[in-house]
Amino acid sequence: MTGPETTTRWKAREAEMVTEKDVTLHVNGQAETVAVPVHRTLLEVLRELGHVEVKCGCEKGDCGACAVLLDGEVVDSCLTLACKADGRAVTTALGLGGPNDPHPLQTAFIEHGGTQCGYCTPGMIMAAKALLDENPDPSDDDIKRGLSGNLCRCTGYTRIFSAIQAAAEVLRKRGEAA
C-alpha cells in the first residue's frame, strides 16, 4: 500500500490488532461470510460450516487429513488461520466431485481399494490432486514425495499409489488437468 492510505492504516493500527474478523470463504465455488475469532483455524471453521469431508486428525501438520486447496495450493487447514483464507478459493474433496459425479481420483481410490477406514482419504485425494496438477505423469517416487505429508494407518499405501497412477492415466488420456 502506498500514499495516504498507508498513513491512515498506520494511525489506525492499534484498532487493527483484532480478535475477530468477518471472513468470506469461497468454498467449492460458493461464497460464505462468517465472523470468526482470528485464532480459529480454517479446519474448525470449515467443519462448523458443514464441510465435514475435511477431517480433523493430528492438528499439527503431520497427518494431512485436513488438506484442502487454497487458491489451488494444497495446505493443511489445521495450520491455516481461517482469517488468512479471507477472499480466497477453498476446494475440499466434495468440490472435486461427489457420489454422482466422482473425480477420476475418487473413482480410482474406490476401484483400487485405496481406502479402508476412509479417514485419510479426503486429504489424500487433495494432496494427489495438487501433485497431478503440477506433475501429470508422476513416478512412484514422485507420488511418495507428494504424499509425504499424508498418513494412512490402514492400507500400507500400495493401493493408494496404484489408484493415483490409474487416475493420472485417465486424466492424461482425457487430456485434462487433474
Place this chain on the structure above:
Amino acid sequence: MLPAFELLEPTSLEDALEALADGRATPMAGGTNLLPDLRARVDPARRFVDLSRIDELRGIDRANGRVVMGGGTTLTDILRDPALRQAAPSLVAAAEVFAGLMVRNAATVGGNICYGSPSADVVPPLLSLDAEVTLDSHQGARSVPLDGFFLDYKKTVMRADEILTAVSWTPPGPGTANLFYKLGRRKGDAITVTGVAVALAVEGGRCAKARIALGSVAPTVFRVKDAEGMLEGEPLTDELIEAAARTAADACRPIDDLRASAEYRSHTAHVLTRRLLRQAWELAA
C-alpha cells in the same frame, strides 16, 4: 483449539515493522511451527503480526552477483525456481525432503531460520553457502552473517522488534560442490536425526575452501571450523577426509531423544560428513 490471541495482517513491510516496534507482538510467517506450539501451550505469545500478506517479503532475486531470497519465500517456491539448482544445490536438496507437501506450501525460509531449531533443514545448507541474513526494524536494517545468528537452542541474535526480511549468498561457481543429506527415521514428514551440508571449492588439485555444517547434533546448527581448516589448502586424501569427519563427530553435542540416541547422532555425523566430503571432492575436482 488454539488459545485466543490478537492479530494484525499488514500488507506492507513498513506497517509490519511499526506494529512490531514496541516489542510486544510476535511475527507470524507460515505458522507451521508456531500454531502447534500455541496449541500445545508452549508459546506464551498472544499478539501476532502476520507476514503472509506482505508481497515484498516473498521471492528470489539476483543482485550484485548474489542471490537474495525474501524471508517469506516458501519451501515450495525454492523447489519451483530451477536456477537454484545451480545457485544453491544443498538448499534445494533440503527443500525436497522438508516435511510434507502441505507444510512446504506454507513454511517459509525466514520462519525456519528464526525459529532457531537445531533441526531446521534450510540452515545447514545456508551456512555452507556463507549466507547473510537481513534483519529489519523500525530503527533500520542490519546484515548479520548466518554463522553467528544462533546463540543457543531456539535463541538467536534477533530483537523482538525485528523481521528477517532476506537471506542472501554468492552462488557457488565452477570447481565447487555443495551437498546436503538429511538422515531421518523415514524419507517424508520426518524431523531430522542428523543433517549435514558440505561445500567445497577446488583449485589446482587442492581444496581452496571448505564448509561443513551440522544440524540436529547440538543446541544449534553449527559449522565445524576446525575440520574446515584441516581441509583448506590441501589435496583431499581419504585419510584427511576421515580425520576431518572424526573432528566433526567430536564437535557434536547431541541429545538422546525419541528419534535417536546421542551416540547414533555422533556416529552418523561422522559417516555422513565423510561420505559427503568424498562425493563433493569428486564432483568439484
